[in-house]
Amino acid sequence: HLSVHEAGKSDCGVKSNIKSIPGVMTIRGCAYAGSKGVVWGPIKDMIHISHGPVGCGQYSWGSRRNYYVGTTGIDTFVTLQFTSDFQEKDIVFGGDKKLTKLIDELQELFPLNRGITIQSECPIGLIGDDIEAVSREKSKEYGGKTIVPVRCEGFRGVSQSLGHHIANDAVRDWIFDKSAPEASSKFEPTPYDVAIIGDYNIGGDAWSSRILLEEMGLRVIAQWSGDGSLAELEATPKAKLNILHCYRSMN
Numbered sequence: 001h002l003s004v005h006e007a008g009k010s011d012c013g014v015k016s017n018i019k020s021i022p023g024v025m026t027i028r029g030c031a032y033a034g035s036k037g038v039v040w041g042p043i044k045d046m047i048h049i050s051h052g053p054v055g056c057g058q059y060s061w062g063s064r065r066n067y068y069v070g071t072t073g074i075d076t077f078v079t080l081q082f083t084s085d086f087q088e089k090d091i092v093f094g095g096d097k098k099l100t101k102l103i104d105e106l107q108e109l110f111p112l113n114r115g116i117t118i119q120s121e122c123p124i125g126l127i128g129d130d131i132e133a134v135s136r137e138k139s140k141e142y143g144g145k146t147i148v149p150v151r152c153e154g155f156r157g158v159s160q161s162l163g164h165h166i167a168n169d170a171v172r173d174w175i176f177d178k179s180a181p182e183a184s185s186k187f188e189p190t191p192y193d194v195a196i197i198g199d200y201n202i203g204g205d206a207w208s209s210r211i212l213l214e215e216m217g218l219r220v221i222a223q224w225s226g227d228g229s230l231a232e233l234e235a236t237p238k239a240k241l242n243i244l245h246c247y248r249s250m251n
Contacts, residue, residue, distance in 0.1 A: 030154030032056055034163020035170075036119040038249055040150065042066035042200050042225045043233070044076040045114040047106055050083040051099060051131065052121025056154070057083040065203045068227040075112045082106065086123055095129050103138045103147070114230040115146035117170075125153035135174075146230060148174040164249040175233050187235050193221045195239040198250035201226020213243070224250055 029037070032050075037060045040048050050057030061081040070076025084102050086095055103116060118131050131149040139147045150170045152163045194213060199206040206226045213220055221239055222232035236242075244250065 029160030029163075031152045031157040031160065031163035031166060032119060032121055032154045033060060034157070034160030034249075035150050035152035035167035036060050036163075037064060038160065038200060039164055039167035039171075039225055040117050040119065040148075042068070042078060043228050043230065044068040044070050044078050045112075045229045046117060046146075047077050047080075047082055047110060047113045047115075048117045048119055049099075049102060049106075050081065050121065051086075051095070051118050052084065052123050053086045054083050056121045057081050064200070066226050067201050067204050067207070073110070077110070077113065086121075091123055091127060094127060095124070096131075096134055099129070099131065099134050100138065103134070107142060115148065117148040117150055119150050120153050122154045125151065125155065146175065146178070161248055165251050168251055171233060175230075176237060187238055189238050189240075190219055191240060192218045193239045194218045194241045194243055195222040195224065195232075195236045196220060197224045197242045197244045198246035198248075199223060199226055200249075209243075209245070 036048060036050060036057075040046070041060070041064070050060065058081065061079075066078055068076055068078050072079055082102075084090075084095060084098050086098075090098055099118065106113065106116060118135065120131060124131065131151075135147040135149045139145050148170050150167060152166045156162055156166065196206055196209055196213070199209060201207065201223065206223045210220045210223065222228065222236045224233070224236070
């Protein structure tokens with residue numbers, strides 16, 4: 001809408017500059033939408049659980065053209081939707097046991113997944129489920145498997161932008177800070193290693209950028225996060241240069 005600027009009012013009276021209301025679908029999204037739909041969701045060889053009622057996961061499912069290479073349901077999972085499908089009893093008694101069972105089922109059904117993230121919806125933060133404890137417990141049980149709890153409950157931010165930052169902080173805390181030394185020893189660096197940061201390969205954008213960079217003689221060791229993988233996330237600190245596409249989504 002249009003609004004006349006008034007002296008002393010910096011926002012010009014724009015009515016959209018308000019927090020998203022939890023549980024209400026708005027065009028601006030929420031922290032969960034930013035984390036699951038933008039940052040983590042395109043990482044293709046990890047399974048991303050929408051932890052909470054089915055609606056948020058359904059809303060985020062297949063709505064973006066994050067192109068990727070792989071066999072869906074075998075070693076890549078971007079277009080699949082995994083949810084803990086919270087019911088009223090889960091709100092009352094907590095969902096930690098349900099989450100534990102879900103991770104066990106995923107391991108049995110999709111043994112080639114490289115890692116799991118837990119994308120928290122609003123009720124998880126409201127009832128205080130300890131998703132970090134579940135993540136540590138199941139990671140240890142499965143031999144140090146990467147399982148990342150993401151505190152991206154929708155009520156946390158004005159829009160999806162904070163969800164981007166929460167997701168990136170989770171990469172720092174649960175991927176970089178927990179990378180095993182043997183994983184880095186397998187990586188052989190070159191002087192020309194670069195990472196493409198903040199490109200979600202919407203319709204193949206990151207592929208186009210990658211072709212140009214490689215024709216220049218650079219080696220792209222990671223894409224964040226379109227057509228990206230857990231191994232690429234782990235390799236990123238070895239890059240000589242980070243090429244930043246979208247600062248609003250990758251700090």
